[in-house]
Amino acid sequence: ILDILLQYVKDIPPVENAMSRFGNPAFRDFYDRVQNNAEELMKPLVPEEAIKEVSRYFIESFGNRRRIDYGTGHEANFMAWLLCLEKLKVITPEDDKAVVLRVFVKYIALMRQLQFDYWLEPAGSHGVWGLDDYHFLPFMFGSSQLKNHKYIRPKSIHDVDTVQEFSKSYMYLACIRFINEVKTSASLRWHSPMLDDISACKTWIKVNQGMIKMYKAEVLNKLPIMQHFMFGSLIKFEGGTPQSEDNDGGDCGHVHTTTQDTFAMGQEYPDCCGIPVPSAIAATAGKRSRPIPFD
Known part of the structure; x- marks a missing residue:
């Protein structure tokens, strides 16, 4: 399935968008x-009665069509x-290692391709005080690996x-x-101080223990996500x-919920939207010196 989606990316090239470092509109065609x-x-995988429900998580895994962005919430989907698939017994606990090292790794490769081709904006990025503009789980799985x-060792990063030699084998x-x-x-100390x-x-x-705690706190326990x-x-x-279905959360541009959603905790909508964050990939595409104000 992920190979088919990679073919979609090849079939749908980005449109000319040289004047902007923000998301490329061709992503909407991919979506x-x-x-x-x-x-x-x-x-081929899912019982017919579950296809609609399972498909919704799959569709939400690749970013937001309207905002042309991607973040840890999409990764969680x-x-x-x-x-x-595990609840439906399509995969079993015995498959877990392969699910991470083959399926999830292929998913990350697909998302990197989408980020490069369509310049997806980071959704809810913490800037330098985050692990990565887009992902969290490769660090959690990668530290376990x-x-x-x-x-x-951790300091080997x-x-x-070492990074050059072993990056093909280890997610982290x-x-x-x-x-x-x-x-x-030039240095992790400057652009990724948390790492x-x-x-x-x-x-x-x-x-790894810290990553699990951080994922629960920074992703699963964050209402904006x-x-x-x-x-x-x-x-x-x-x-x-x-x-x-028509509640789009006001002027912020987020489609907060649909009729199939349940609004966790029953709280008021938070102020979850700030200024758009341009893609660092877009800033470096073709011109390494192109400045980006969030580095």
Whole structure:
């Protein structure tokens, strides 16, 4: 399925958009093709009665059509899609390692391609005080992958040769390599101080434990992210209230909920939208010296 989506990207080149570093409108054509074909793509895997529900998580995994952005909430939808497949016994706990090292890794490769081709804006980026403009889970899975490594330590992310050599085999190092390639500053200390601080940990076990706690706090427990999350028969949420389809959250541009959503916690909408954040990839595309004000 992900290979088919990679072919969609090849079939839908970005349109000329040289005057802007913000999202490329061709992404909407990609999104529409995914949306129009999602249920058909699910048919070989998913029982017919669950296709509509499972497809919704899949569609939401690749970014927001309206804002042409992508963030950890969309990444969480991909994990929700995989969770649905496990609940439907399409995959089993015995498949978990392959699901991460083959399926999730392929998903990250697809998302990097989308980020490069369509210049997706980071959704809810913390800027330099985040792990990555777009992703969280490769760091959590990647630190787990390295837990028992004899030689590679958390501080090894500062060794250029180690990152270059082992980034093809280890997710965490692949993320570091990617960040180093798209950020204009010379050092992690400047463009990714949180990753720099984490590298001081003695063991990957400590890093992994911290990543799990951080994911719960910074993603699953953040209302601006989880207010968009959908609940149904496979992933349930007790409480909250349904929201009307025409409630788009005012002038901020977020489509906060649909009739299929449950608004977690029943709280008021937060002020979740600030100024748009341009893609760092767009800032460095073709011109390495092109300035970006968020580095």
